[in-house]
Amino acid sequence: MDFVWAILSAIVTGLIIGALARLVVPGTRGISIIVTILLGIAGAIVGSLVYGLLGGGDTSGIDWIRLVVEVIVAAVFVWIYVAVSGRRSNV
Helix, strand or coil: CHHHHHHHHHHHHHHHHHHHHHHHCCCCCCCCHHHHHHHHHHHHHHHHHHHHHCCCCCCCCCCHHHHHHHHHHHHHHHHHHHHHHCCCCCC
16 A cells, blocks of 8 residues: 555645746647656656765755755656657747
């Protein structure tokens, strides 16, 4: 049951972080919700690793610095995806 909970948690976290990353990066209108979730999950995982390598540790409650690092990494992933796929906003 812990594995199922971890998967659901990763999807929800990925959705939130991916959505925040899309707000930061211009030209993301053509990205599907599935790609947003996947890039958000990747950003959360890599962002947590980067945060740990920079000396961040476990905290009780919400770790805002870790969240910001995860969103920045996810935004970089979204930006790379937009650049590689050639998707542009119509606005």
